Amino acid sequence: MRALLVIADIGGYTRFMRVHRINLAHAQYIVAQLLEALIDAGEPHLQLAKLEGDAAFFYAKLPDRPKEDELASFSGRVAQLRRGFLARRMEIESNRMCTCDGCTQAGQLKLKFVAHVGEIALQKIKRYTELAGVDVIFVHRLLKNTVPVPEYILMSEPVYAHLEADLREHARPTHEELEGLGAVTTHYVDFVELARDFAAWGVTESLVPSRLRRIWGWIKMTVRSLPYFVGIRRSCDGFRNMGNVDPSLAPAELAGPSSTAALASFQTTPPPIDPKS
Numbered sequence: 556m557r558a559l560l561v562i563a564d565i566g567g568y569t570r571f572m573r574v575h576r577i578n579l580a581h582a583q584y585i586v587a588q589l590l591e592a593l594i595d596a597g598e599p600h601l602q603l604a605k606l607e608g609d610a611a612f613f614y615a616k617l618p619d620r621p622k623e624d625e626l627a628s629f630s631g632r633v634a635q636l637r638r639g640f641l642a643r644r645m646e647i648e649s650n651r652m653c654t655c656d657g658c659t660q661a662g663q664l665k666l667k668f669v670a671h672v673g674e675i676a677l678q679k680i681k682r683y684t685e686l687a688g689v690d691v692i693f694v695h696r697l698l699k700n701t702v703p704v705p706e707y708i709l710m711s712e713p714v715y716a717h718l719e720a721d722l723r724e725h726a727r728p729t730h731e732e733l734e735g736l737g738a739v740t741t742h743y744v745d746f747v748e749l750a751r752d753f754a755a756w757g758v759t760e761s762l763v764p765s766r767l768r769r770i771w772g773w774i775k776m777t778v779r780s781l782p783y784f785v786g787i788r789r790s791c792d793g794f795r796n797m798g799n800v801d802p803s804l805a806p807a808e809l810a811g812p813s814s815t816a817a818l819a820s821f822q823t824t825p826p827p828i829d830p831k832s
């Protein structure tokens with residue numbers, strides 16, 4: 556089966572934030588929120604194949620015979636994903652009450668994409684469907700690349716060949732050496748540059764600060780990050796963009812303070828609100 560394969564990848568947390576359990580638990584929550592926004596923005600055209608730590612792997616089935624206009628709406632979909640991400644990031648930032656590194660660095664998180672068109676096989680494993688095939692490996696290998704800007708989409712030749720003219724004008728070629736697959740020519744578009752020329756690639760609306768929304772946001776984050784904070788679940792496990800997580804932050808039964816001690820030190824009252832906001 557032919558398909559368009561797209562990976563949306565979130566990065567931007569600095570490595571030094573790994574030292575505290577609370578940072579990691581909140582980073583986990585924030586990245587999950589942003590991934591949720593991406594999945595919502597992708598529906599119904601881009602289907603989620605898998606959540607992969609701090610990335611979401613999407614696909615869209617294509618006709619068996621390549622059609623001239625099969626990717627006609629592709630750039631619009633990517634713009635929609637990016638807008639969904641930016642809007643949620645702005646919401647998280649404007650509602651922020653916590654001062655941990657995980658929360659204060661949320662506003663600088665970046666989104667990049669890699670895209671490819673190829674053949675896939677759907678493999679059923681119990682109740683999950685996995686995508687398989689060399690093109691699935693190919694699109695994942697694109698994540699390790701030499702693109703010199705932080706926010707971009709990197710495309711293989713088959714995607715670039717069908718790109719709309721205005722987007723193609725902004726594309727620049729790169730040559731990537733993909734592990735096990737050899738050298739390929741790819742093309743990338745810098746989102747920051749694109750957003751300067753096209754309003755559809757940025758977010759123009761702003762959020763009115765609301766005290767109630769901030770408190771509600773804080774409660775939601777506290778409750779949802781609790782299993783990660785006490786070590787029942789592992790924070791930021793499988794995040795590609797955060798380096799190795801400090802082993803002392805492994806689940807409580809394996810290392811670190813006991814769950815009760817961790818619970819006792821968990822902040823149970825919201826931080827004071829600045830009356831000006």
Ligand SMILES: [Zn+2]
Pocket residue numbers: 577578581653654655656657658659
């Ligand atoms: Zn925090």
